[in-house]
Every structure is written in C-alpha cells, then in structure tokens.
C-alpha cells in the first residue's frame with residue numbers, strides 16, 4: 001500500500017480493512033447485529049452460559065499462574081502448595097481463586113444445565129448443544145476430581161483413594177480401570193503424574209474442543225425460545241450486539257466482584273500432610289458435587305436382593321445420569337404429557353440431588 | 364505450486380473428468396467407490412489397532428511389587444496398653460493392631476471390605492470403624508456389625524514373644 005493512501009485513512013479503519021480482506025470480519029459483525037435474544041421473564045437464564053465462560057477463563061488464567069510454583073511430586077507437592085499459600089506474594093489469592101472458582105464453576109454449570117433443561121432447550125435441533133453441554137459438565141467434574149488430589153493434603157489423598165476404589169468396584173473391568181488411573185495399585189507418584197497431566201493438559205484441550213463445538217452450535221441455532229413465548233402475538237427481542245453483550249459485560253463485572261469478595265474473605269484452606277498408613281480420617285468427604293453419589297453408596301445396605309449393595313448403588317447412579325442423556329429423544333416436544341413428565345422428572349432429579357447432598361454434608 | 368501461491372498468482376485448478384460411476388458399474392454388485400471406501404476404512408481400522416497395542420502397553424502401569432512378609436515386630440507390649448491400637452503396614456497391606464480393654468490382642472488387614480478404605484479402632488465405642496461410609500466391625504472377630512460392608516475383615520495373628528508384639532499372617536504363607 002502506498003504511504004500516501006495510508007496517511008489518508010485513520011489507523012482504526014486501516015486495521016479493520018486489513019483484517020476484513022483476510023477474514024470475514026464484516027460478515028461476523030453483520031451476523032452479530034442481526035442475531036436477536038428474546039426478552040421475557042425467564043431471560044435471566046440466558047446469562048448463565050456466559051458466566052460459565054467467565055469461569056473457564058478465570059480457571060485457565062489462575063491455573064497457569066499456579067503452575068509457575070506448583071511441583072507435581074508425591075513428596076514435594078504439599079510443600080509447594082504451602083509455599084504458594086504462605087510465602088509467595090499473592091499466592092494465597094491465586095490458589096483461592098482457582099479452588100473457589102472450580103467449585104463455583106460447577107455450581108453455575110448445574111444452574112445452566114437445569115435452566116436449559118426446564119426451558120426444554122435440549123429439543124430438536126439443539127440435541128448436540130445439549131450433549132456437548134453434558135460433555136462439558138463431565139469434563140468439569142473430572143477437572144475437579146483430578147485437581148483435588150494435587151495439593152496432597154490428607155483429604156486430597158484419601159478422597160482420591162476412595163474415589164478410585166469406587167471405580168475399582170465396577171463389575172468386570174473396574175479393577176483394571178482403577179489400576180490404570182492410579183498408575184499402580186496404590187495412590188503414589190505415578191498417580192500424581194497421571195492426574196497432573198490430565199488436569200493441566202488433556203482436560204484443557206478437551207474442554208476447548210467441546211466448548212468450541214458448544215458455542216458454534218449455539219451460533220448456528222440461535223437462542224431457544226420458551227413454548228409460551230413462541231405463541232405470543234407481540235414478542236420482544238433485543239439485539240445480541242451491542243445490547244446483550246453489553247448486559248453480559250455488566251454480569252461478568254458483577255460476578256467477578258462478588259467472586260473476589262468471597263475469595264478474599266474465605267481463603268482456601270490446606271489440610272495436614274498425609275500419612276499413607278493412617279486410616280481414612282473421620283469426616284472424610286468428597287467435594288460437594290460428588291456428595292449425592294457418595295450418599296447413595298452410603299445408604300445402600302451391604303446386600304440388596306441378590307446383589308452387592310455397592311453395585312446396586314452404582315447402577316442407580318448410572319441410570320439416573322443416563323436419563324439426562326436420553327431426554328432429547330424422550331421429550332421431543334410433540335407430546336404434551338411427556339413434556340410435563342420431563343419437567344416433573346427434572347424437579348424430582350433436582351430435589352433428590354439437593355436432599356442427598358444435604359445428607360452427605362451431615363457427618 | 365507453492366511458489367506460485369507465494370507470488371500471489373492465481374492458478375486454475377483443473378478438475379479431473381468425472382465418471383458416471385453408476386453407468387460404468389451397472390450390473391456389478393459393488394461399485395468401485397464403495398470398494399475403495401471400504402478398503403480405506405479397513406486400512407484405518409487396522410492402523411488404529413496396530414497403534415493401540417504399543418500405546419496401551421506404554422500407558423499401562425508397571426507391575427507393582429507387592430511386598431510380602433511373614434513376620435513383623437510391632438514393638439514392646441508396654442507401648443500398647445489395653446485399650447490402644449495402631450495402624451501400620453504389614454508389607455504392603457494396611458493393617459490394624461488392637462489391644463482390647465479386656466486384655467486380648469487382635470490384628471486385622473485394615474482394608475474395609477466395602478470399597479477398600481483403611482479402617483480404624485474407636486476406643487470410646489470399642490469398635491472398628493470405617494470413616495468412608497460408616498461400616499462398623501467387631502474389634503475381636505472382625506465381623507460386620509453395621510453399615511454397608513458385605514463381609515468381615517481378614518485376620519492377622521498377633522502374639523507376644525519375649526515382651527514384643529509380633530504380627531504374622533493368619534496361616535503361615537497365606538495371603539492376608
């Protein structure tokens with residue numbers, strides 16, 4: 001480009017044109033301004049996915065920062081986390097943000113999942129959006145499980161031991177899977193290596209893939225509208241760009257402030273170090289999002305009809321989870337009775353989760 | 364080709380002449396295209412299978428060397444007055460020694476039969492307790508008293524020899 005022409009343009013326009021000649025920028029902006037978000041009394045739930053995205057970014061950034069000082073070794077991990085908590089300037093803040101963030105992320109994911117469930121957003125053509133979402137919440141839980149071990153304090157060690165042992169109880173391949181995950185017969189350095197690489201490498205890559213698909217599908221389908229809204233004669237919409245995005249930013253700002261307040265007022269604790277020959281500590285518990293499953297295992301008697309209680313418990317958990325996979329095929333929206341049943345099942349599911357988790361919190 | 368792209372010159376790509384496969388293969392049971400597709404699929408599957416073996420064996424944990432022992436001296440009797448207990452490792456097995464309030468001594472493989480947590484002795488309640496899901500065992504026999512465990516604890520032998528507590532597998536050489 002001749003320098004004279006360059007001088008005549010302002011820099012912003014130059015940049016815009018330069019990009020636009022290489023990627024379809026204009027088309028993207030046109031798409032964003034044409035996209036509309038329905039405005040109704042349940043619109044607030046449309047912000048939950050955006051909050052999930054905020055937490056993805058927060059977790060990636062704080063996780064990256066933690067890795068600067070964290071040492072993934074059986075012997076040294078506890079010391080390094082202790083140092084992050086006590087010695088390294090603002091280490092406590094980064095660690096608390098990451099640990100709190102992990103928990104709040106899952107909480108928001110559950111809210112996002114059930115709000116899309118009750119809005120029936122899983123119906124055609126959004127089945128794949130729903131499945132990619134299930135994949136994302138699954139990934140988030142594996143993130144949580146693998147991350148929980150990394151500080152190597154007492155609870156971390158025993159919760160991992162118990163969690164993997166539960167997998168070992170699954171019929172036929174359980175023990176193989178458990179050994180594979182542990183990298184041996186006991187939780188040790190091999191387990192740390194595996195958990196660490198899964199947590200910081202494999203899962204983030206998988207998350208990016210699944211999230212990319214999720215967001216792409218949402219662009220393809222546009223946001224869903226509740227049934228009652230579709231029937232309205234006068235429907236209100238707002239533009240995705242700039243209106244909805246603007247609101248999104250306010251939500252992100254507000255959530256970040258709230259988040260920082262929680263983190264600063266309740267820094268994440270570090271338990272005592274481990275003694276591998278010690279018994280499982282009294283009051284041992286997994287993270288709260290595994291408590292409902294944990295409680296089913298606890299409530300089941302040793303024998304149930306002809307089966308071992310633990311196997312029955314696992315079958316119940318598996319069956320309940322698979323209803324979430326099957327729901328787009330069961331409730332397609334054509335049958336009002338099934339639609340009502342799906343809503344009722346969602347409520348039952350949510351209440352059961354809540355009650356079991358509450359029971360699990362009581363020692 | 365690469366150089367031409369670098370200089371920005373457009374090159375018209377010639378499209379190969381298309382065949383009318385249906386006409387050419389009329390009367391045959393399998394089209395050439397289907398056959399090629401199938402072959403590529405089979406080839407891919409074979410390659411994946413060939414790669415899976417080495418990959419899995421690379422990821423597979425090495426055989427752990429379980430340490431088996433026939434005898435362990437836990438310590439002097441005086442260190443464990445009646446009503447106390449100790450969790451320890453018997454080789455690679457988590458184990459539990461109990462000196463009951465009534466004076467008898469017992470030792471168990473401390474692996475809970477439910478989901479494998481390590482159990483502990485609760486002095487106040489004189490029972491063996493598993494903190495994971497609340498399994499409770501009898502401290503003398505190891506039998507299940509309450510909770511989800513399907514069977515009792517495996518026993519070890521605890522005896523006093525020359526003022527020291529000695530732990531052995533229940534039957535010499537048997538797996539505890």
Ligand code: HEM
Nearest residue numbers: 046048049050052053113116121130133134136137223224
């Ligand atoms: C990393 C985690 C996730 C992120 C970042 C994310 C992000 C988003 C965003 C930004 C939207 C559009 C706005 C909205 O409706 O909230 C959305 C929509 C949606 N999400 Fe997610 N999501 C995640 C996980 C999930 C999970 C766990 C599920 C359910 C199993 C799910 C199911 C859906 C569905 C069905 C929609 C379409 C909603 C509609 O069209 O009304 N997502 N997600």
Ligand code: FES
Nearest residue numbers: 475477478493498
């Ligand atoms: S592992 Fe001991 S009660 Fe479940």
